Amino acid sequence: DAGITQSPRHKVTETGTPVTLRCHQTENHRYMYWYRQDPGHGLRLIHYSYGVKDTDKGEVSDGYSVSRSKTEDFLLTLESATSSQTSVYFCAIKGGTSYEQYFGPGTRLTVT
Amino acid sequence: GQQLNQSPQSMFIQEGEDVSMNCTSSSIFNTWLWYKQDPGEGPVLLIALYKAGELTSNGRLTAQFGITRKDSFLNISASIPSDVGIYFCAGRVFGNEKLTFGTGTRLTIIP
Numbered sequence: 228d229a230g231i232t233q234s235p236r237h238k239v240t241e242t243g244t245p246v247t248l249r250c251h252q253t254e255n256h257r258y259m260y261w262y263r264q265d266p267g268h269g270l271r272l273i274h275y276s277y278g279v280k281d282t283d284k285g286e287v288s289d290g291y292s293v294s295r296s297k298t299e300d301f302l303l304t305l306e307s308a309t310s311s312q313t314s315v316y317f318c319a320i321k322g323g324t325s326y327e328q329y330f331g332p333g334t335r336l337t338v339t
Numbered sequence: 340g341q342q343l344n345q346s347p348q349s350m351f352i353q354e355g356e357d358v359s360m361n362c363t364s365s366s367i368f369n370t371w372l373w374y375k376q377d378p379g380e381g382p383v384l385l386i387a388l389y390k391a392g393e394l395t396s397n398g399r400l401t402a403q404f405g406i407t408r409k410d411s412f413l414n415i416s417a418s419i420p421s422d423v424g425i426y427f428c429a430g431r432v433f434g435n436e437k438l439t440f441g442t443g444t445r446l447t448i449i450p
Contacts, residue, residue: 269442326370326431330381
């Protein structure tokens with residue numbers, strides 16, 4: 228257990244509304260990641276963070292923004308949700324000096 | 340970006356059979372990781388590989404880092420019902436803190 232929680236676990240929202248997903252970790256890891264998982268695409272990186280206020284884009288960052296004001300929290304925001312952002316979103320942390328990533332339980336987001 | 344091809348996409352086997360799956364990359368990787376995902380849950384790390392040619396076991400699971408550094412293999416011996424799920428490979432290139440994931444192999448055990 229890497230001490231990662233995600234909230235909410237499930238959310239249904241309407242097109243055009245803003246949505247924020249939260250990832251919380253309890254073990255002071257420097258690196259945190261947001262992925263989306265869709266059938267046939269595996270896990271694709273949206274954004275990641277390498278420290279407080281330090282973030283960078285992944286391969287599918289369009290339409291998403293992130294913030295990290297505290298080590299333990301990494302927020303993913305959809306400024307104006309679209310149906311193409313219906314997905315399962317996973318947060319991950321990188322453990323210590325290794326390159327192993329550990330995942331949270333996921334958030335299932337449906338945009339109607 | 341890096342491309343990872345994972346095969347097979349799905350497998351239907353009987354309990355007790357051995358399983359083999361693999362991932363190939365268009366790039367040279369310095370790290371290979373294998374994950375398993377159960378329905379409704381996040382991926383769980385099974386095995387991490389850091390050296391070309393490395394062979395690492397975790398119970399009935401054995402993974403290998405290919406000597407070309409462009410592929411990796413996962414074997415499961417004597418499959419049991421709890422092995423059902425989706426298996427993902429992931430790789431990392433030198434100097435990068437990001438992973439590239441394969442599209443997964445779905446393992447189903449036929450009664």
